[in-house]
Amino acid sequence: MSTHHPDEVMLMEYSAGTLSEPMALCIKLHVDQCSRCRSHLDMLNSLGAVMMENAQAKSQVSDNLFDSIMNRIDQEDGTSVRQTPESPTRRLNPLAKMLGRELDELPWKRQLGDVSVCDISNHFCTGERVTLQKLVAGGRAPSHRHSGTETTLVLHGAFADSNGVFEAGDIVVLDQKHDHRPVALHGEDCYTLSVLTAPVRLTGRFTRLLNPFIR
Amino acid sequence: MSVIQLHNTATTKGQSVTPLKESSRRTERSKDHWSQLLERVGHNQDREAYHQLFEHFGPQIKYYAMSNGLAHLAEELVQEVMISIWRRATLYDWRKAAASTWIFTIARNQRIDMLRKQKRSSAEMGLETEDLWQIPGDGEDDPLPSLHRIIAERRIRDSFRQLPEEQVTVLAKVYMEHKSHQIVANEMGIPLGTVKSRVRLALNKLKVILQDQDL
Numbered sequence: 409m410s411t412h413h414p415d416e417v418m419l420m421e422y423s424a425g426t427l428s429e430p431m432a433l434c435i436k437l438h439v440d441q442c443s444r445c446r447s448h449l450d451m452l453n454s455l456g457a458v459m460m461e462n463a464q465a466k467s468q469v470s471d472n473l474f475d476s477i478m479n480r481i482d483q484e485d486g487t488s489v490r491q492t493p494e495s496p497t498r499r500l501n502p503l504a505k506m507l508g509r510e511l512d513e514l515p516w517k518r519q520l521g522d523v524s525v526c527d528i529s530n531h532f533c534t535g536e537r538v539t540l541q542k543l544v545a546g547g548r549a550p551s552h553r554h555s556g557t558e559t560t561l562v563l564h565g566a567f568a569d570s571n572g573v574f575e576a577g578d579i580v581v582l583d584q585k586h587d588h589r590p591v592a593l594h595g596e597d598c599y600t601l602s603v604l605t606a607p608v609r610l611t612g613r614f615t616r617l618l619n620p621f622i623r
Numbered sequence: 624m625s626v627i628q629l630h631n632t633a634t635t636k637g638q639s640v641t642p643l644k645e646s647s648r649r650t651e652r653s654k655d656h657w658s659q660l661l662e663r664v665g666h667n668q669d670r671e672a673y674h675q676l677f678e679h680f681g682p683q684i685k686y687y688a689m690s691n692g693l694a695h696l697a698e699e700l701v702q703e704v705m706i707s708i709w710r711r712a713t714l715y716d717w718r719k720a721a722a723s724t725w726i727f728t729i730a731r732n733q734r735i736d737m738l739r740k741q742k743r744s745s746a747e748m749g750l751e752t753e754d755l756w757q758i759p760g761d762g763e764d765d766p767l768p769s770l771h772r773i774i775a776e777r778r779i780r781d782s783f784r785q786l787p788e789e790q791v792t793v794l795a796k797v798y799m800e801h802k803s804h805q806i807v808a809n810e811m812g813i814p815l816g817t818v819k820s821r822v823r824l825a826l827n828k829l830k831v832i833l834q835d836q837d838l
Contacts, residue, residue, distance in 0.1 A: 468682065474674060
């Protein structure tokens with residue numbers, strides 16, 4: 409059970425379908441593990457239905473629209489596209505499906521000391537920087553600060569910083585106000601997924617590169 | 624643990640939910656009119672029931688498309704959503720979501736799908752929209768038969784009418800026009816904090832955001 413959740417505003421944008429794909433991925437991975445947010449999401453979806461129903465002006469649909477829908481259904485029913493309860497769509501974890509392999513098989517690039525990074529931005533076309541990070545067990549990332557907003561989801565393991573302890577499924581949003589040094593816990597590597605809307609500024613003596621562990 | 628488990632969160636674990644036959648008369652009564660129609664479509668491919676759903680939801684979906692910049696594709700969206708309802712009706716479980724909530728999530732996803740196809744991003748990502756935005760009851764392994772979802776939807780519908788106009792406006796911009804809270808703030812010329820506090824006030828009033836002890 410997660411203890412660090414997306415705020416209601418972010419969850420609402422997810423429910424409304426407004427969030428970008430990388431952000432939606434973070435929320436989906438969180439919600440899959442968090443019954444509290446699942447319950448909130450159910451209600452936000454109901455709010456969406458009520459919004460749709462209460463819209464000021466409803467639009468007339470064309471007279472022949474229903475007929476063309478039925479025509480399509482009659483054509484397609486021959487090819488049996490209806491889904492059956494016996495074969496519900498099984499859904500993999502979306503990150504696993506997208507990557508097509510396990511996290512420890514990815515082409516990690518070692519960065520500063522304890523941190524490795526894998527940039528997966530090219531899976532999306534949203535312009536955000538999307539990265540996976542690995543902080544080795546007991547390892548420490550350099551102190552840094554953000555010049556944009558970064559949303560991070562813990563995939564595996566756990567880390568701690570001055571804001572608390574973050575475990576699998578936890579989500580944390582940090583912006584330029586935060587300056588921190590995450591440490592991996594529990595004697596195992598910590599893997600995270602981050603969506604960054606602007607580059608990070610290092611505050612320690614490392615200034616030459618952006619380190620994505622760096623949330 | 625050395626192997627990173629990515630596959631264990633969102634898969635169907637095969638818990639069976641109580642068959643509809645065993646539902647008590649009391650819970651049968653809590654099923655709303657649209658959910659009953661949807662079940663008739665799912666069980667019997669009932670075209671008359673399907674037509675009633677179209678008459679009710681078709682104009683809503685069309686307006687939904689028109690509010691968020693898909694005016695030229697509005698009827699196409701209605702058509703895609705209706706076809707999807709026909710195909711998926713067998714999977715519909717009224718205990719997972721009221722019909723209107725279920726249809727809202729399908730409309731939301733079809734809209735996202737349409738935009739993604741324009742950008743061709745689904746092919747690059749290898750993910751379908753529904754991997755990121757789940758339809759209630761689809762591959763869901765939540766064993767709780769959630770009558771509270773149905774009750775919550777009614778409560779939201781009833782208390783929605785009491786919301787002040789300024790709160791409804793913000794919710795409508797997020798849900799119907801697909802604007803982020805930041806864009807809503809820019810557009811209305813008010814601070815982001817004010818937008819967020821209006822949202823929180825509304826969600827509290829609708830009891831969409833529960834305190835942890837309520838769960």
